[in-house]
Amino acid sequence: MKLEPIKAARQMEKYLVKLTKIERHKHHPLLHTLHKKHNISRKTLLYIKGHTREEHMAHKIIHGSLRFILLATLISALGGLALEQVRHILIPILPLIILLPAFNNMAGDFGIIVSSRLSVMLHEKQVKKRFWESEELKKLAVQVAMISMLTAFATAVLALIIPGIVGDAVNLVTAGKVVLIAVLDAFLLVSLILIISVIAGIYVFRKKKDPNNFLIPITTSIADWANMVVLALLVIMFF
Amino acid sequence: MISSQIIVIIGGLIAGTVLAAFTKKLYLIPGMLILIPGFLEMRGSIAGTLSARISSALFLKVIKPKYSRKTLLVNSNIHASMFLALAASLGLGIMAFALNYFVSGIFFPQIILVPIIAAVLSEAIETPLTIFSTFYIFKKGHDPNNIMGPVITTGVDIISMTALMVAMVVI
Numbered sequence: 001m002k003l004e005p006i007k008a009a010r011q012m013e014k015y016l017v018k019l020t021k022i023e024r025h026k027h028h029p030l031l032h033t034l035h036k037k038h039n040i041s042r043k044t045l046l047y048i049k050g051h052t053r054e055e056h057m058a059h060k061i062i063h064g065s066l067r068f069i070l071l072a073t074l075i076s077a078l079g080g081l082a083l084e085q086v087r088h089i090l091i092p093i094l095p096l097i098i099l100l101p102a103f104n105n106m107a108g109d110f111g112i113i114v115s116s117r118l119s120v121m122l123h124e125k126q127v128k129k130r131f132w133e134s135e136e137l138k139k140l141a142v143q144v145a146m147i148s149m150l151t152a153f154a155t156a157v158l159a160l161i162i163p164g165i166v167g168d169a170v171n172l173v174t175a176g177k178v179v180l181i182a183v184l185d186a187f188l189l190v191s192l193i194l195i196i197s198v199i200a201g202i203y204v205f206r207k208k209k210d211p212n213n214f215l216i217p218i219t220t221s222i223a224d225w226a227n228m229v230v231l232a233l234l235v236i237m238f239f
Numbered sequence: 240m241i242s243s244q245i246i247v248i249i250g251g252l253i254a255g256t257v258l259a260a261f262t263k264k265l266y267l268i269p270g271m272l273i274l275i276p277g278f279l280e281m282r283g284s285i286a287g288t289l290s291a292r293i294s295s296a297l298f299l300k301v302i303k304p305k306y307s308r309k310t311l312l313v314n315s316n317i318h319a320s321m322f323l324a325l326a327a328s329l330g331l332g333i334m335a336f337a338l339n340y341f342v343s344g345i346f347f348p349q350i351i352l353v354p355i356i357a358a359v360l361s362e363a364i365e366t367p368l369t370i371f372s373t374f375y376i377f378k379k380g381h382d383p384n385n386i387m388g389p390v391i392t393t394g395v396d397i398i399s400m401t402a403l404m405v406a407m408v409v410i
Contacts, residue, residue, distance in 0.1 A: 044299050057312060061292070061319035062326075069284050069327050077277035077334050081342060084272040091266060097259045101396050102251025104276050105283075109247060147244075155248050162256055228276055 012038050019045065068217070075221045076104075079228030086232045089239045094168055095159040095178045096235065102155050103182070107189055107227035110148055111219035114140070114193050118201050119211040131198055145190050152186035153179060181234045188230050193219050250393025254279075254400040261404045268407055270339040270350045274331060275403065278354055281327045282361055282399040286369045286391045289320050293373045294383040304374040313370065320366055328358035349410050356406035361399045368394065 015034050035042050083090060083100075090096055117140055121127050126136040156179045163169055170178070197219055201211040258265075258275070265271050293316065296302045302312050332351035339345045369391060376383045 044301075057315035058319040058322070061316065062322050065284075065288060065319075065323060066326060069281060069323055070330050072284055073277045073281040073327050073331050074334055076280040077273050077331055077338070080273040080276040080335075081338050083276075084270060084338075084343070087265070087272050090272070091262050094259050094262065097262060098252060098255030100258065100275065101254035101279060101400060102248050104279055105247045105251050105392055105396065106244070108280075109244065151244050151248065155252065158248070158252055159255065162252065163259070224276065224280060 008038075072221060072224070076224045076228075079225040082229045082232035086235050089235055090232075093170065093174065093178065093239070094163040095156070095170060095175070096181070098159040098162055099155060099178075099182060102159070103152075103185065103227055103231065104224065106148070106151065106155070106186070107223040108220045110144065110186075110190055111193050111223035112216055114144055114190070114197050115201070115215035115219045116212065118197050119215060122201055122205045122211055127198075127202065131202060137198070141194055144194070145187060148186040148190045149183050152182040156182035177238045181231070181238055185227065185230050185234055189223060189227055192226055192230075193223055196222055246389040246393050250396045253393075254396040257397065257400045257404060261407065264404070264407055268350065268353070268410065269343065269345045269347055270335045271353070271407060273335045273338055274350070274354055275400075277331045277334070278328070278357060278403055279396055279399055281324070281331065282358075282365065282395045283392055285320050285323050285327070286365050286395045287388065289316055289366065290369050290373050290383060290387040290391055292316055293370060294377070294387070297373070297377045297383070304377045306370065306374070317366055317370070321362055324358040324362045325355065328354035353403070353406045353410055356409060357399065357402040360405060361395075361402035364398050364402075365395055368398075 012034070015030060019030055019034065031042065031045050034040055034045055118127075118137075121134075121136055121140070126134065128134045131137055159182075160170065160175050160178060197215055200218055201215055204211045204214045293302075293313070296312055297304055302310055306313060308314070329351070332354045335350050335354075336348055339347055339350060369387075372390065373383045373387060376386050
């Protein structure tokens, strides 16, 4: 009688090993069998499946993430190339240099905010066929545009104050140009993200796929890249 | 949305101030502006996913919020994040070198070493910081997924920018 739990445990281990080898796109009945038979939560089983046996985990993480991290890094580096072309104008203007990392983060954040909120709207059928007539979409566009421009304005003002404290203040005309570049960059970026998100989101949703899975990687990558390109173009225009 | 943006902006501005302190060195190393956005993106992605994986393991009770050398799961995550950082830095360095050479016509192979040195430096600080902050937030009864996003982006930006500048000075 005492052998029964050992037998059950061995059988479960066999199942778990089998579970880790199943291709991700298949929804195998084994997952449900394990849940019912051994009372292991579906979340835990999904985690075990996702992370495989502990000794193979590092390999699995690297295998799953490397290409995406490399892609995101290289796209951002391409954006950096645009900045490199205007380095002789950019480097002497300290507030613009101070703004760079903050703007780099902001771009990706706005991509995530727009994409996730648009995905919810698509799932809740709030976006009409003629999307430009959707009240909710208009509200989202105005809200995100306002917040992004206000954030850009506040960031630019703070970036102007920092060199002033260390005795390297810029003149009024340059300060005005820096603020204008920041606000315009935010506005153009959010507009671009909105246009891409709406077109791609509707397309993906019509294909009966979850827009969350596609929109966030697409918009954040484009936002990161476009942010640097737009910034470089604005720097050329204003200086 | 606004509160997380404030944290991100403050972190970004501190990182920007670090960058501004080294503007004279930026002139000396061609291609540094190619490296900066890519390096920050890479560090943010690695630390963010590390924190998310640790959070999932904590919620599923696969690990306890306490570091032990015997915990294979945490160790595997550390090894994976180290490898990812080094591999992505090498890729970024090669890309910066290639863009420098083909677009600007500047032959400067030392630029490949800048992100690698910076990755080693920042990895040594950021990975333990990410793991212990996730444990701490979880122990305090909060969901690390809600807090770690903006906190990680802010911390990583400042540390990575400093590491990048130190690597630039070393080169």
